[in-house]
Amino acid sequence: xxxxxxxxxxxxxxxxxxxxxxxxxxxxxxxxxxxxxxxxxxxxxxxxxxxxxxxxxxxxxxxxxxxxxxxxxxxxxxxxxxxxxxxxxxxxxxxxxxxxxxxxxxxxxxxxxxxxxxxxxxxxxxxxxxxxxxxxxxxxxxxxxxxxxxxxxxxxxxxxxxxxxxxxxxxxxxxxxxxxxxxxxxxxxxxxxxxxxxxxxxxxxxxxx
Amino acid sequence: xxxxxxxxxxxxxxxxxxxxxxxxxxxxxxxxxxxxxxxxxxxxxxxxxxxxxxxxxxxxxxxxxxxxxxxxxxxxxxxxxxxxxxxxxxxxxxxxxxxxxxxxxxxxxxxxxxxxxxxxxxxxxxxxxxxxxxxxxxxxxxxxxxxxxxxxxxxxxxxxxxxxxxxxxxxxxxxxxxxxxxxxxxxxxxxxxxxxxxxxxxxxxxxxxxxxxxxxxxxxxxxxxxxxxxxxxxxxxx
Amino acid sequence: xxxxxxxxxxxxxxxxxxxxxxxxxxxxxxxxxx
Amino acid sequence: xxxxxxxxxxxxxxxxxxxxxxxxxxxxxxxxxxxxxxxxxxxxxxxxxxxxxxxxxxxxxxxxxxxxxxxxxxxxxxxxxxxxxxxxxxxxxxxxxxxxxxxxxxxxxxxxxxxxxxxxxxxxxxxxxxxxxxxxxxxxxxxxxxxxxxxxxxxxxxxxxxxxxxxxxxxxxxxxxxxxxxxxxxxxxxxxxxxxxxxxxxxxx
Numbered sequence: 001x002x003x004x005x006x007x008x009x010x011x012x013x014x015x016x017x018x019x020x021x022x023x024x025x026x027x028x029x030x031x032x033x034x035x036x037x038x039x040x041x042x043x044x045x046x047x048x049x050x051x052x053x054x055x056x057x058x059x060x061x062x063x064x065x066x067x068x069x070x071x072x073x074x075x076x077x078x079x080x081x082x083x084x085x086x087x088x089x090x091x092x093x094x095x096x097x098x099x100x101x102x103x104x105x106x107x108x109x110x111x112x113x114x115x116x117x118x119x120x121x122x123x124x125x126x127x128x129x130x131x132x133x134x135x136x137x138x139x140x141x142x143x144x145x146x147x148x149x150x151x152x153x154x155x156x157x158x159x160x161x162x163x164x165x166x167x168x169x170x171x172x173x174x175x176x177x178x179x180x181x182x183x184x185x186x187x188x189x190x191x192x193x194x195x196x197x198x199x200x201x202x203x204x205x206x207x208x209x
Numbered sequence: 210x211x212x213x214x215x216x217x218x219x220x221x222x223x224x225x226x227x228x229x230x231x232x233x234x235x236x237x238x239x240x241x242x243x244x245x246x247x248x249x250x251x252x253x254x255x256x257x258x259x260x261x262x263x264x265x266x267x268x269x270x271x272x273x274x275x276x277x278x279x280x281x282x283x284x285x286x287x288x289x290x291x292x293x294x295x296x297x298x299x300x301x302x303x304x305x306x307x308x309x310x311x312x313x314x315x316x317x318x319x320x321x322x323x324x325x326x327x328x329x330x331x332x333x334x335x336x337x338x339x340x341x342x343x344x345x346x347x348x349x350x351x352x353x354x355x356x357x358x359x360x361x362x363x364x365x366x367x368x369x370x371x372x373x374x375x376x377x378x379x380x381x382x383x384x385x386x387x388x389x390x391x392x393x394x395x396x397x398x399x400x401x402x403x404x405x406x407x408x409x410x411x412x413x414x415x416x417x418x419x420x421x422x423x424x425x426x427x428x429x430x431x432x433x434x435x436x437x438x439x440x441x442x443x444x445x446x447x
Numbered sequence: 448x449x450x451x452x453x454x455x456x457x458x459x460x461x462x463x464x465x466x467x468x469x470x471x472x473x474x475x476x477x478x479x480x481x
Numbered sequence: 482x483x484x485x486x487x488x489x490x491x492x493x494x495x496x497x498x499x500x501x502x503x504x505x506x507x508x509x510x511x512x513x514x515x516x517x518x519x520x521x522x523x524x525x526x527x528x529x530x531x532x533x534x535x536x537x538x539x540x541x542x543x544x545x546x547x548x549x550x551x552x553x554x555x556x557x558x559x560x561x562x563x564x565x566x567x568x569x570x571x572x573x574x575x576x577x578x579x580x581x582x583x584x585x586x587x588x589x590x591x592x593x594x595x596x597x598x599x600x601x602x603x604x605x606x607x608x609x610x611x612x613x614x615x616x617x618x619x620x621x622x623x624x625x626x627x628x629x630x631x632x633x634x635x636x637x638x639x640x641x642x643x644x645x646x647x648x649x650x651x652x653x654x655x656x657x658x659x660x661x662x663x664x665x666x667x668x669x670x671x672x673x674x675x676x677x678x679x680x681x682x683x684x685x686x
Contacts, residue, residue: 006581010570017569017608078563085529086583087555093582147373151366155356165349165370168342169377172384179391188380199373206365209532249458259449264457271461307468314464321457325450359493428468435475443494 003088004096011100021069026108029062033116044121051120052130056178058116059109059134060170063141064163066105067149070097071204075153084208094204095197098146106138129180136185137177143189143196144169150203217294219437226430226437233430237423244420248413255410264322266414270421272315272340278308278425279343282350283375290368296433298364299440301371302354303432307425309347315340335389339382346374360440482506483528483632483663488537490523497523498684501537505632505663508677510654513667515684521667522562524684525636528665529559541632555583559634564621568610572601572620575609579624587627595626600646614641622650625657633657633664 015022036054037047074080083093113134117127148166152158173192176184216222248266255262282304289298319337320330331337350370357363488501497520505511513521526532528539530546530553539546546553566575573592580587596605599619609617618641625633633654639647651672654664658677666672672679 002586003582003584006578010567010578010581013574014567014569076563077567078561078565079567081526081529081531081561081563082559082565082579083582084531085554085557085559087551088582088584089551147369151353151370152356155353157356161349161352161356164345164352168345168349168381169373171342172377172380175384175388179388181387184384184387188384191380195373195376199369202369203366206362206369209362245458249454254449260454261450263454267457267461310464310468314461317460318457321453321460325453424465428465428472431472431476435472438476440494 003086004092007093007096008100008103011097012104015069015104018069022066022104022108025062025066025105026112028065029058029109030112030116032058032061034119037119047120048122048126051117051122051126052133052180053178054120055113055116055130055134056137056174059113059138060141060167060174062109063105063138063145064166066101067145067162067166068159069105070101070146070149071153072149072158075208080153080204080208084204090201090204091197094146094150094201098142098197098200101146102139102142106142110134110138133177133180133182133185136182136189137173140173140185140189140192141170143192143200144173146200147196147203150200150207153204153207217292217296219296219299219440222296223434223437226434230427230430230434233423233427237420237427240416240420240423244413244416247409247416252409252413253407258326261322261325262410263413264318266417267421268315268318268322269414270418271311271318272336273418274421274425275308275312275315275340275343278304278311279347279371279378280375282308283371286364286368286371290365295361295364295440296437298368299436300429300433301367302364303429303436305347305350305354305367306432307429309344309351311421311425312340312344312347316344333389335382335386338385338389342381342385343378346378350374360443482542484540484543485528486538486540488524488527488539489535490520490527490532491535492520492523496535501682501684503680503682505665507631507661507663508658509663510658510672510674510677510679511665512672512679512681513665513684514669514681519684521684522636524682525559525634525665525667526561528634529557530554556630557632557634558625558628558630560621560624560636560638562636564617566609566617566620569608571606571608572596572612572616572623573605575620576623576627580627583628585628591627592623595623596620598626599623600649615643615646618642619646622653625653631662633662633666635664635666635668637667637669639668639670 114127114131117130145166148162152162173188248263254260282301285297286301324330353370354363354367483505486502489499490497515521527534541553576592577587599622601619655674655676
């Protein structure tokens with residue numbers, strides 16, 4: 001418990017002192033979501049039908065951008081090595097880091113999504129639907145993203161490869177989330193919570209060795 | 210039983226694999242020629258579909274092989290990781306290329322079948338979409354492995370990814386199916402084949418399937434030999 | 448043959464891909480040997 | 482007691498060293514020397530359990546370190562080549578967070594006195610990015626003071642330390658050895674220790 005408290009404190013303080021990481025991710029989210037209407041006929045009916053899909057895809061891409069800060073910095077300065085040899089279960093450390101990642105990147109994404117949803121002329125229950133599905137679904141993106149980030153640590157061209165391996169794995173949550181089926185998103189979340197921290201921990205061990 | 214274990218080591222596996230290749234490659238070639246003859250010449254024109262159905266002689270085996278090889282790849286990768294069996298990991302790397310190739314072929318032939326049958330090259334139906342995602346999963350695996358220089362790390366990282374992928378495959382399939390029923394507009398159902406299948410059609414399909422399976426075994430073994438040789442060379446030079 | 452183009456394109460693509468794979472492998476194996 | 486038998490290290494496809502065997506007893510200080518690329522860092526990382534040996538075994542009090550897992554990790558302090566100091570955190574925060582991650586709640590007071598002892602007293606509240614290389618190194622060294630672990634694994638800790646810091650560090654090691662501690666130090670510089678038994682492991686290129 002001491003460990004988890006310090007870990008989360010550390011991640012939050014680091015994110016706060018280097019705000020540009022999170023802010024640029026949020027700006028990225030807003031820009032992508034705004035580019036879609038510009039790329040097509042901004043007819044209200046059309047915009048309403050694509051709104052949830054566009055916001056979900058934008059959130060997915062933005063969360064990919066946020067993955068750079070998850071392990072890479074700690075890997076480069078040697079902190080990750082120290083984390084692997086603390087007398088604490090690695091699974092717990094990884095889970096804590098993913099939780100902190102959700103706290104500092106996932107929650108802000110979810111919070112600005114209703115604002116962006118207004119651009120698509122959605123009625124209030126449509127906006128609520130998107131916010132709720134992102135609330136349950138973004139943790140899945142953080143969890144699956146952590147697996148990709150751990151496996152590509154220190155690889156040349158890692159950024160592109162993270163996208164290649166994470167995006168296909170996010171198909172189910174994207175489909176259920178954009179389709180507005182919150183219970184199924186929750187089911188995917190439960191399943192991902194079981195497997196992803198384990199896989200990310202294994203990936204870290206492989207990558208740090 | 211115990212002497213089977215020695216094939217877990219690449220050095221012992223290489224001669225065995227090389228010796229096995231012709232046993233699969235030659236029948237594959239013969240069956241392929243026979244299958245092409247039966248499928249393109251002997252099988253009669255279908256009164257409903259015309260000649261397009263002949264595409265299915267490749268399409269169906271390709272789709273099956275693409276799917277099956279992914280699972281097989283994950284199994285080999287997992288064994289290689291858990292038991293530190295390098296040969297098994299190399300097998301997984303070898304399978305990934307052939308699997309991706311057949312998945313791509315399934316999509317391509319599917320489009321060529323769909324255009325005259327459904328009137329569109331690409332339909333977002335459940336099966337097509339899941340096959341596309343499967344191809345993306347293969348591409349991710351291949352890209353990850355080829356980006357890592359240390360072969361041992363590549364093997365293990367690939368194993369984790371393959372395992373995560375294989376857990377995901379049924380979920381992806383289910384999600385795509387659910388999505389498909391949600392958006393009824395896009396559904397196009399394949400006319401269920403209740404029409405009696407003429408014997409030459411069935412024979413052609415069986416022969417082509419057998420040829421494709423044998424071909425993939427031969428090619429995978431052959432690539433396995435290449436990978437073993439490459440790694441031995443790496444070790445020898447350093 | 449009706450829709451001949453599609454049938455020939457499909458078989459052509461299949462043979463091209465498989466043949467290409469075989470060629471690549473044969474060249475790789477030749478190179479591997481001294 | 483730490484005991485290694487016939488350790489072999491393979492990186493990529495290159496064998497870096499083989500047949501490295503030694504035993505570290507309480508009061509021993511091993512100096513690990515060898516040219517660049519001879520595997521000093523790899524050997525230390527193996528002893529930490531970060532890197533699995535290609536063959537051979539590492540035992541801590543008779544049990545292999547893999548089987549001990551976290552129990553072994555609580556017995557070691559490893560200072561790596563890259564010190565693991567976060568630029569955005571102050572030296573004090575870095576130390577407290579590091580302890581926190583090990584599951585130890587370190588009071589502000591204890592952390593501050595450790596940093597004072599290592600000569601960072603005035604600058605412990607500056608973000609680490611304003612510290613010099615040597616000061617960052619000291620901030621990392623402060624870890625061995627706050628966590629009483631019997632085995633220290635130190636990789637090139639003396640680099641960019643000035644003479645007073647090197648002397649202070651040597652006296653730290655002496656105290657540690659006198660109290661029955663063990664240390665393995667990879668370094669090009671000489672260590673003049675007046676306590677404990679000094680030994681040397683030389684890795685060939």
